[in-house]
Amino acid sequence: MLEKEYYPQQIEKKWFDIWEKTKPYKVDDNSPKPKYYALSMFPYPSGKLHMGHVRNYTITDVVARFKKAQGFNVLHPMGWDSFGLPAENAAIQHGADPETWTLDNIAYMKKQLKMLGLSVDWDREVTTCLPDYYKWTQWLFVQLFKKGLAYKKTAPVNWCEKCHTVLANEQVIDGKCWRCDSEVTKKNLSQWFLKITDYSEELLKDLDLLTGWGDNVKTMQSNWIGKSNGAILKFKVKEIEGLEIPVFTTRPDTAYGITYLVVAPEYKDIEKLTTPENKEKVEEYRENAKKLSEIERLSTERIKTGVPLGTHIINPFTGRVCPIWVADYALVDYGTGAVMAVPYHDDRDFDFARKYNLPMVQVITGENFKEGECFTDKQGTLVNSGKFDGMQADKARDAITKFAEENGFGSFKTQYRLRDWLISRQRYWGAPIPVVYCPKCGTVPVNEKDLPVMLPKDVDFSVQGKSPIETSPTFKETTCPICGEKATRETDTMDTFVCSSWYYMRYSDAKNSEKCFDKDLVNKWLPVDQYIGGIEHAILHLLYSRFFTKALRDCGLLSFDEPFKNLLTQGMVLKDGSKMSKSKGNTVDPDDIYRNYGADTARLFILSDSPPARDFDWTDAGVEGCYKFICRVYRLYSKYQNQIKKDYEFDFSSLSKKDSDLVRQTHIAIKKITNDIENEFQFNTVISRYREFTNSIYDYTKDENSINYDVLSFALLTLLKLISPVCVFMSEEIYSSLGFSDSIHDLPWCSYDNDLAKTANITLIVQVNGKIKDKLEVESDLSNEELEELAKKAPKTSEFIMDKTIVKTIVVPNKLVNIVVK
């Protein structure tokens, strides 16, 4: 029996307990049904769920439930991105063990997720900080190492003093640390990298395959990869026999206009290129450049500075002798670290040449050209360029490069902005990089049988200035996997983004203790059919995962090219117009919502109002409204629970108008809701349809005496199934109380009859010259001639057309008639 009023707390608790025991969402790898893989970006176990999580996981859950009802074998897993700095900071500040801190948080958040009613197969749970997972992260690192895709080099890297570790380029946002927002500096260190640049072209090109991704994310990735086509031109140094300076340029067509050359302060040959009389000034300049922060150095506002080295290059095109300068507007890690300067046709060179009185030569002319002003148009005609004079600039780019190639001082070159992925971190709470340094054998990966390299427990978190892992008396000393002699372990751990680059593969075979995953299983379940998460991972996680997929494919571990077929980046959850955050004090605790309204209300509300990709404004009134709606739905079933027939039966053709209208409304509801879900998961309109349909049923029951209970049963049982992916607890409670012994969540999705999924009558719009003059209630599916006749006879139209000539009449079936008169 259903209570008269809805009590979410009791009902949700009841089904929570039942589902804990019955595990209704266990996935069968061998099901003959077609597979569907629905995936949420897994959370970092920070302590408690926030509303962003609730939104993310509710969307994915409704997708998973909908696909399951449509007959798919759905994989909907969940796990924990559980390595990372917050756990370590908790250890430093409160003396907690990072593992205990993390696992406690996981336990709490897992309960919160279960209370949200997610249809997750918890037997596939993945926790990246546990040895049964990071063993395989390490194993994969070894595979990449063997394949030459993991390597160690000394390079100027991003350093965050506050986090006391290096960072990948992707983790530096506007010169600041992505996590703590403090300024990043450059340090020259020996670090581990993954060779993502080997895949620059494929990562860029395959964006075209990702038709299920938004353009915003694809553009961001494409910008980040930053491909430019151009040329390498090589210049002989006049004063030093045999020394050449290569430069990368996208404008070889301007090569005749070169008047000087710039090298970065960190340029490798800079000392050779400096003459004794300039040495002091150059040294001073380089020292100053080193002191500048990244933000200062990269600011476009800054006035350019530089000093001459005293040496020169010879422009092979013109024979002109050009001075070499050092200036920090040349970047050491892009292109070759040296730039050819063409002041007349490049803004930066122009500013610099003006300031230091360097000569300028015009080599391109065009429509907007003005004497004495920098002319940067890429279209134009060459002048002062020898045999290339009169050539169009775009043609000249190829011709001049070709000329340089034939004469041995240049070649075509494609340059990418993407850098290799720096993965070492000088922190404790991560997967140890499984490498040993042997004085005899060099850098050696740990034997696979010795994995995992366990994180040591005997560490002191209070140390400053080095990684806590270094304090372990037992970790560092080991023996060489090859020669067995004394050797030392690598003490750096891996960037957590390495762990999260393959977790979605592990779900396909989460408990395998022999392999990272079975090849058949990973190929069966992947790629992910629908991936859902925040836009903040547009570059970081999504780019790294794409790289991992391609790299593991080339290691022979799997056979697909892209991990995520469709991507939905959900908007943020706002309150009072700004992002929920502790510092602003505008957060909403899911536990409070569960307690006061129940998880179904939270699910319903977070899906309503805004489409998933847009930001969502959380309001207390909105929650209240959704709760009232749930109660309103519940009351319908509570009131008619004794009249609802499990085996309803009716003959449509003999129904009264009122009854057949409700049957039509039911079919319309199924059609629209199904379409809205399939059309980019427009859950906000799905929920509008729930309300519309519920209102129709209320209208129907207004006159108690004329209710046909077969028709009402059809409508109510349909509504119950339609709403079940969203209101998972209430729908199951009602369904079971009506005496059904199975679960509403196991029922197939509702089907509709297209002929019945429309109203019996339509409103015919009558226009004269495109302006609405009348609206007529007419039967649907009349012929064009009949509609035209009706429109012309309508009293309101006839007065408009009386004394005019009808030029033409446009009829849109079932919609409108437009009479054009003169």
Added chain:
RNA sequence: GCCGAUGUGGCGAAAUUGGUAGACGCACCAGACUCAAAAUCUGGCGUGGCUCACCCCACGUGCCGGUUCGACUCCGGCCAUCGGCACCA
């Protein structure tokens, strides 16, 4: 500077293919029920005008222009907001 997205009532928004702009909800207003309140139910709710009690007219989807019988939707040009990239040669 380059690239991407967005722009519709007081607010969140809706509108397969060009065809009733504002569905559905929030807020608000009025009525019913009640001693009263909450809850619930019913109705109203873009702007302006009128010879106005519910009839009618004009205007209205960021701005300007175009295509069309007809434009939130298509085309051209702007503006604003948000996001990404950027001394990248």
